Amino acid sequence: MATIAIVAPGAMGSAIARHLIAQGARVLTSVEGRSDLTVRRARDAGMVAVAMHDLATADLILSIVPPGEALSVAEALASVLRQSLSKPVFIDFNAINPSTMQMVSTVLAGTGCEVLDGAIIGPPPVSGRQGPTFYISGDLRHRSDILLRLGLNLRLIDAPSGAASALKMVYAGVNKGITALGTAMLLASADAGCAQGLRQEMGESLPDILAHFTRSIPDMYPKAYRWVAEMREIAAFLGADNPAAGLFEAAAQVFARVAEDDVACGELASRLNNVLGLPE
Amino acid sequence: MATIAIVAPGAMGSAIARHLIAQGARVLTSVEGRSDLTVRRARDAGMVAVAMHDLATADLILSIVPPGEALSVAEALASVLRQSLSKPVFIDFNAINPSTMQMVSTVLAGTGCEVLDGAIIGPPPVSGRQGPTFYISGDLRHRSDILLRLGLNLRLIDAPSGAASALKMVYAGVNKGITALGTAMLLASADAGCAQGLRQEMGESLPDILAHFTRSIPDMYPKAYRWVAEMREIAAFLGADNPAAGLFEAAAQVFARVAEDDVACGELASRLNNVLGLPE
Numbered sequence: 001m002a003t004i005a006i007v008a009p010g011a012m013g014s015a016i017a018r019h020l021i022a023q024g025a026r027v028l029t030s031v032e033g034r035s036d037l038t039v040r041r042a043r044d045a046g047m048v049a050v051a052m053h054d055l056a057t058a059d060l061i062l063s064i065v066p067p068g069e070a071l072s073v074a075e076a077l078a079s080v081l082r083q084s085l086s087k088p089v090f091i092d093f094n095a096i097n098p099s100t101m102q103m104v105s106t107v108l109a110g111t112g113c114e115v116l117d118g119a120i121i122g123p124p125p126v127s128g129r130q131g132p133t134f135y136i137s138g139d140l141r142h143r144s145d146i147l148l149r150l151g152l153n154l155r156l157i158d159a160p161s162g163a164a165s166a167l168k169m170v171y172a173g174v175n176k177g178i179t180a181l182g183t184a185m186l187l188a189s190a191d192a193g194c195a196q197g198l199r200q201e202m203g204e205s206l207p208d209i210l211a212h213f214t215r216s217i218p219d220m221y222p223k224a225y226r227w228v229a230e231m232r233e234i235a236a237f238l239g240a241d242n243p244a245a246g247l248f249e250a251a252a253q254v255f256a257r258v259a260e261d262d263v264a265c266g267e268l269a270s271r272l273n274n275v276l277g278l279p280e
Numbered sequence: 281m282a283t284i285a286i287v288a289p290g291a292m293g294s295a296i297a298r299h300l301i302a303q304g305a306r307v308l309t310s311v312e313g314r315s316d317l318t319v320r321r322a323r324d325a326g327m328v329a330v331a332m333h334d335l336a337t338a339d340l341i342l343s344i345v346p347p348g349e350a351l352s353v354a355e356a357l358a359s360v361l362r363q364s365l366s367k368p369v370f371i372d373f374n375a376i377n378p379s380t381m382q383m384v385s386t387v388l389a390g391t392g393c394e395v396l397d398g399a400i401i402g403p404p405p406v407s408g409r410q411g412p413t414f415y416i417s418g419d420l421r422h423r424s425d426i427l428l429r430l431g432l433n434l435r436l437i438d439a440p441s442g443a444a445s446a447l448k449m450v451y452a453g454v455n456k457g458i459t460a461l462g463t464a465m466l467l468a469s470a471d472a473g474c475a476q477g478l479r480q481e482m483g484e485s486l487p488d489i490l491a492h493f494t495r496s497i498p499d500m501y502p503k504a505y506r507w508v509a510e511m512r513e514i515a516a517f518l519g520a521d522n523p524a525a526g527l528f529e530a531a532a533q534v535f536a537r538v539a540e541d542d543v544a545c546g547e548l549a550s551r552l553n554n555v556l557g558l559p560e
Contacts, residue, residue, distance in 0.1 A: 250526030
């Protein structure tokens with residue numbers, strides 16, 4: 001039986017655990033110092049809570065945490081893995097930019113464990129729906145094949161470590177950048193008295209983009225606060241000398257405005273819904 | 281017979297003239313100081329070249345010029361219209377922001393002519409294809425109805441002067457902003473070795489956006505130099521205190537990079553085509 005460790009049992013991590021367990025894997029996690037909600041979510045998913053040092057007994061360790069925690073997870077595991085006799089493969093699946101991924105690799109160098117660069121694109125797997133795609137770059141020895149056998153939609157990128165992280169950055173840049181642009185322009189149209197004209201014109205000449213906005217903008221409201229940091233990560237990925245970085249500095253500010261609005265009873269959200277012809 | 285004056289006989293102006301003439305209108309223009317190409321284009325479209333002061337004999341004067349010339353056209357016509365006995369309606373159809381439109385109105389105030397705020401969205405009319413949509417705001421007395429009778433796809437926006445100009449800004453902001461974002465992200469994916477992954481992932485999870493990029497990005501190459509100024513106009517429309525203005529400052533720089541590339545034998549264009557799976 002394959003044994004997979006997942007750090008941490010968040011929404012994505014626990015949904016993946018549930019899928020792997022249904023495919024016959026044993027899934028370990030550590031809940032040391034985590035909230036009651038997290039402990040319960042891990043248990044509900046069928047994960048086995050173990051001490052940090054026991055995570056090293058897995059075949060693979062998957063790091064699936066918010067981007068800001070990726071490095072501290074690597075640091076915490078580095079000391080465990082250095083002392084361990086078994087040497088699992090460590091896969092970082094976080095939405096970090098390639099230079100942060102390089103730091104994760106450096107932190108884990110000397111543990112004797114192989115470190116792979118991964119990225120997850122798409123929402124958490126739910127039974128009966130197509131799950132996310134798992135990208136891995138630099139896996140020359142196909143060490144991640146076990147995930148393929150466990151039914152994950154896994155794709156190897158034929159490029160060195162860093163390419164999977166970069167893919168996550170550019171994909172998120174397209175997907176969320178369009179949402180930022182739409183949010184900004186819809187609000188501007190409402191301010192300028194031409195919202196109805198914009199919706200009608202887009203319905204005729206850019207119907208796919210209007211449909212995209214109609215899905216993606218309301219979906220963004222509760223996530224805007226997280227996307228602020230994600231946009232800044234993309235700006236850092238592009239680098240200060242790339243003019244496109246400014247697109248994501250501005251996108252971060254657009255999402256910050258929506259995140260603040262959440263506190264202000266969703267006044268912006270109701271204006272955006274109004275432009276989109278959705279219930280306010 | 282309706283008489284319409286169009287300043288100037290550029291690609292859009294002459295195509296509209298051709299349509300109006302086919303519908304039975306007489307179309308005047310002035311070619312004073314214009315290039316041979318422009319003079320020929322006006323003649324080929326069937327427009328009647330007259331002196332500036334004779335433009336005042338038309339029922340309507342349509343200003344259709346590059347955004348940077350909108351104000352000087354208004355200034356040139358102001359002195360003509362002030363002295364004229366006939367008082368045609370002046371419609372500014374240029375891609376200018378509402379405050380520039382306000383300046384156009386101010387320049388023409390005191391001429392005795394009504395000034396309307398218009399915008400054209402879509403490519404020039406070509407026989408056998410759906411033409412652009414003509415938006416007009418602030419036309420309380422339906423002075424532009426003559427264009428409707430001449431078969432233009434005309435829409436009145438129920439908002440004061442400025443709303444049609446604003447609509448042009450927000451629509452161009454969506455349409456061209458998406459193109460800037462796609463251009464930046466496709467180039468970043470090529471730099472980072474994940475271009476193939478991006479195309480495959482978008483093909484599956486964002487097929488409409490990929491299709492949009494595949495049309496709009498190659499279409500942009502020869503226009504990038506013009507779009508630099510247009511992006512700056514949108515940034516000015518949003519105002520320095522709107523964080524979204526940064527989106528368009530950055531978009532201007534993305535297009536500037538492509539415009540410079542044109543001189544450098546299209547190296548960027550061939551990389552973009554490569555990411556899109558088009559012939560380089």
